[in-house]
Amino acid sequence: MSRKSYEGVALAAPVTVPYRRYSTRDAHWWIARALAALLKDTGLKKDAIDGLGISSFTLGPDTAVGLTQHLGMSLRWLDHVPMGGASGVVCLRRAARAVQAGDAEIVACIAGDTNHVDTFRRTLSTFSRFAQDAVYPYGSGGPNASFAFITDWWMRQYGVAREDFGKLCVAQRRNAMDNPHALLRKPLDLEDYLGARVIAEPLHLFDCVMPCAGADGYLVMTAERAEALGLESVRVLGAIERHNAFPDDPVQIRGGWALDRDELWAQAGVGPRDMDFFQAYDDYPVITLMQIEELGFCPSGEGAAFVREHEFAYDGDCPLNTCGGQLSMGQAGAAGGFLGLVEALRQLLGRPLGKQVAGATHGAVSGFGMINYDRGLCSAAAVLARS
Amino acid sequence: MRARPRLKNPILRTRQPLTPPMPRSRTALGLTAQAAEGRFSLQRCESCGQVQYPPADSCRACLSEELPWTPMSGRGELLAHTTLHHSNDPFYRERLPWRLGLTRLEEGPVVVAHLHRDCPPPPAAVGVTAKLDKAGRGVLVALPADELGDMSTDPRHGEFSCDPEHRKVLVTDGKSRVGQALVRELAAAGAAVIWVGQAEPWKKFAGQDAVEKLPQVTVVPLDLTDERGVKRIGAEIGGRVDILINNAEVHRTQGIADSGGAEMARREMEVNYLGLLRLAQAFGPAMRARGADGGASATAWVNVLSVYALSNYPPQGTYSASKAAALSLSQCLRAEMQDAGIRVVNVFPGPIDEEWNQPLPPPKLAPERLARDIVRGLRDGVEDLFPGDVAREWLARWKDNPKVLERELALESRTA
Numbered sequence: 001m002s003r004k005s006y007e008g009v010a011l012a013a014p015v016t017v018p019y020r021r022y023s024t025r026d027a028h029w030w031i032a033r034a035l036a037a038l039l040k041d042t043g044l045k046k047d048a049i050d051g052l053g054i055s056s057f058t059l060g061p062d063t064a065v066g067l068t069q070h071l072g073m074s075l076r077w078l079d080h081v082p083m084g085g086a087s088g089v090v091c092l093r094r095a096a097r098a099v100q101a102g103d104a105e106i107v108a109c110i111a112g113d114t115n116h117v118d119t120f121r122r123t124l125s126t127f128s129r130f131a132q133d134a135v136y137p138y139g140s141g142g143p144n145a146s147f148a149f150i151t152d153w154w155m156r157q158y159g160v161a162r163e164d165f166g167k168l169c170v171a172q173r174r175n176a177m178d179n180p181h182a183l184l185r186k187p188l189d190l191e192d193y194l195g196a197r198v199i200a201e202p203l204h205l206f207d208c209v210m211p212c213a214g215a216d217g218y219l220v221m222t223a224e225r226a227e228a229l230g231l232e233s234v235r236v237l238g239a240i241e242r243h244n245a246f247p248d249d250p251v252q253i254r255g256g257w258a259l260d261r262d263e264l265w266a267q268a269g270v271g272p273r274d275m276d277f278f279q280a281y282d283d284y285p286v287i288t289l290m291q292i293e294e295l296g297f298c299p300s301g302e303g304a305a306f307v308r309e310h311e312f313a314y315d316g317d318c319p320l321n322t323c324g325g326q327l328s329m330g331q332a333g334a335a336g337g338f339l340g341l342v343e344a345l346r347q348l349l350g351r352p353l354g355k356q357v358a359g360a361t362h363g364a365v366s367g368f369g370m371i372n373y374d375r376g377l378c379s380a381a382a383v384l385a386r387s
Numbered sequence: 388m389r390a391r392p393r394l395k396n397p398i399l400r401t402r403q404p405l406t407p408p409m410p411r412s413r414t415a416l417g418l419t420a421q422a423a424e425g426r427f428s429l430q431r432c433e434s435c436g437q438v439q440y441p442p443a444d445s446c447r448a449c450l451s452e453e454l455p456w457t458p459m460s461g462r463g464e465l466l467a468h469t470t471l472h473h474s475n476d477p478f479y480r481e482r483l484p485w486r487l488g489l490t491r492l493e494e495g496p497v498v499v500a501h502l503h504r505d506c507p508p509p510p511a512a513v514g515v516t517a518k519l520d521k522a523g524r525g526v527l528v529a530l531p532a533d534e535l536g537d538m539s540t541d542p543r544h545g546e547f548s549c550d551p552e553h554r555k556v557l558v559t560d561g562k563s564r565v566g567q568a569l570v571r572e573l574a575a576a577g578a579a580v581i582w583v584g585q586a587e588p589w590k591k592f593a594g595q596d597a598v599e600k601l602p603q604v605t606v607v608p609l610d611l612t613d614e615r616g617v618k619r620i621g622a623e624i625g626g627r628v629d630i631l632i633n634n635a636e637v638h639r640t641q642g643i644a645d646s647g648g649a650e651m652a653r654r655e656m657e658v659n660y661l662g663l664l665r666l667a668q669a670f671g672p673a674m675r676a677r678g679a680d681g682g683a684s685a686t687a688w689v690n691v692l693s694v695y696a697l698s699n700y701p702p703q704g705t706y707s708a709s710k711a712a713a714l715s716l717s718q719c720l721r722a723e724m725q726d727a728g729i730r731v732v733n734v735f736p737g738p739i740d741e742e743w744n745q746p747l748p749p750p751k752l753a754p755e756r757l758a759r760d761i762v763r764g765l766r767d768g769v770e771d772l773f774p775g776d777v778a779r780e781w782l783a784r785w786k787d788n789p790k791v792l793e794r795e796l797a798l799e800s801r802t803a
């Protein structure tokens with residue numbers, strides 16, 4: 001049975017609550033600010049929102065349920081999506097189906113996390129049972145250590161050089177320089193990248209995201225509703241998710257995209273070459289490279305050659321992470337999984353945080369999340385188009 | 388060879404002891420239980436044979452819940468490695484850079500392990516073993532394939548071991564054959580200083596001259612029944628002791644019916660149980676304070692108990708009871724020492740070849756063999772040690788079914 005299309009679903013109102021390196025506020029505050037921004041942006045009253053999708057690491061002891069009282073919302077549809085970097089696209093998939101089925105009229109999808117001085121360490125030490133039992137006691141490097149293994153393996157296996165990762169990071173920083181919300185806007189060149197201090201060999205400083213506080217959100221509704229409200233919106237051409245793909249690969253050489261990408265492009269009716277930009281999940285550049293290969297922008301194992309042949313700034317032939325990505329914006333917990341999606345909406349709606357990709361009508365977004373033990377378990381992607 | 392630790396500048400503040408992260412799921416503590424006895428075992432599914440890691444509550448292939456811990460070959464292939472120059476944990480921050488490896492075991496699972504500095508870069512064959520870390524938790528360690536077991540060549544891995552080399556050791560009783568064998572073995576292992584306790588300093592014990600001929604040795608008065616005396620010697624040398632080996636004991640061969648009053652049992656308890664308590668109160672605080680004192684830190688506390696601590700051996704019923712009491716107390720000591728990273732090692736020998744066990748049939752454990760096993764146990768970093776065939780057989784029977792062992796021992800005492 002083929003998947004039902006996402007026809008008739010509209011995405012609107014991308015918002016970002018400006019990120020901060022540290023915050024004394026709770027996640028609840030950040031999520032509330034994002035909801036307020038959604039309402040301000042659209043002129044909707046809070047009561048008009050009847051569905052809520054939430055993603056957050058630092059909301060404990062609460063879940064999305066507790067938020068309904070904090071935010072004073074009576075909802076007929078509620079979801080909590082604990083999928084980290086994949087949560088933006090996964091939230092979209094859930095909300096789109098709810099809207100298509102008539103279970104909700106307008107769903108607010110929000111990811112928000114705080115970052116107290118000790119938040120990151122505590123999130124790491126209790127991230128998952130496997131992480132607690134079999135990763136954190138080994139040097140307590142957090143995701144740096146896990147991605148160092150994956151990067152080390154990729155560099156040897158596929159002949160990827162640090163310069164290749166560096167080219168992606170430098171292009172993203174170029175994109176961030178025009179984005180007033182980016183926490184890291186200092187110009188970065190390849191020499192700076194290569195000369196940065198080592199964090200977890202072979203990863204150096206500019207390979208690693210900087211944890212911060214922040215929130216992002218968007219609305220999901222029917223196209224008719226968006227039109228009636230006078231909201232500019234974006235269509236969903238296709239979307240996929242996959243969890244714990246290829247469990248027998250000894251090192252993570254693939255996410256789940258390889259299993260589902262043909263279906264994604266078939267459903268979308270377009271291909272990688274039709275994309276005007278690509279918002280990849282970029283907690284570490286090796287994962288960006290993995291998504292470029294697996295979503296079919298280049299053949300598997302040829303990512304390094306692809307990087308060498310293309311330009312990735314907003315004005316290049318392959319615009320990537322056009323607001324600077326997490327590597328320059330900062331990683332605001334689960335909001336890092338929303339950042340690419342809201343930036344894609346902004347580009348398609350012609351209201352970017354930084355520079356606009358000229359004439360952008362189609363874009364791809366990819367998410368990746370949850371290093372449960374030795375690899376990221378959740379992968380997701382969506383193809384979007386201007387209405 | 389352990390590098391000789393640099394002497395600490397006495398003016399510098401002694402650092403607060405730190406340990407690696409301790410929390411584990413109940414299932415994952417199975418790895419610790421195995422490593423405590425010196426084994427590297429993982430869960431192997433009884434139904435389908437799948438070996439899995441990290442530890443989980445069901446087989447990831449067939450969902451069976453029968454997942455007995457099964458010894459691994461230790462052979463593995465290093466797939467990827469990293470050296471951390473940043474850590475989120477204070478213990479590791481003090482020890483950076485720290486090397487880690489992702490290793491595929493011959494049995495299938497891929498494990499994250501501490502990686503010895505001499506392992507070549509991947510792809511490379513490595514040996515994987517399970518050790519107790521400074522927090523007393525089981526961890527996996529990957530070593531060069533050809534030197535499995537020798538941690539001491541990587542100074543960062545020294546803390547998986549309690550090697551007596553260059554260390555200062557107290558042996559609480561020098562009079563017994565076990566005590567003298569321990570002193571000789573420790574001297575041969577390169578201990579820097581060996582204090583040897585003497586309960587009755589007014590009279591020389593047999594063999595004292597030979598012991599005192601060793602240049603590392605100082606004989607000190609130490610009677611575990613004398614609380615003030617124990618405190619005094621604790622105040623004098625407690626701040627320097629790196630390894631304390633408590634081998635002092637009173638050993639009578641009597642059950643209840645043939646003991647004729649409580650006096651002999653009381654003397655056993657005075658030394659075997661209360662003696663341990665007095666020692667722990669006199670030496671514990673100073674050793675705890677030195678738990679993280681760099682390469683020259685306090686590292687281990689060894690109690691020579693008896694396999695009779697597990698289940699009472701009626702012909703030596705009161706002695707068994709005193710050793711069971713000491714075992715219970717040493718678990719308390721272990722809990723109190725855990726935050727300081729000091730390993731409490733319990734030794735459970737079977738009958739030792741000495742006068743009190745004269746009526747017992749062989750095999751009996753030679754004191755030299757016991758001493759050798761204790762020093763090797765310190766080097767290997769184990770926590771529970773069962774030296775000799777008798778002890779290992781008792782342990783197997785006890786683990787299999789303690790009630791059955793109780794009945795068997797009751798029967799053995801009738802025929803003894």
Ligand SMILES: [Zn+2]
Pocket residue numbers: 432433434435436437446447448449450451
């Ligand atoms: Zn099974």
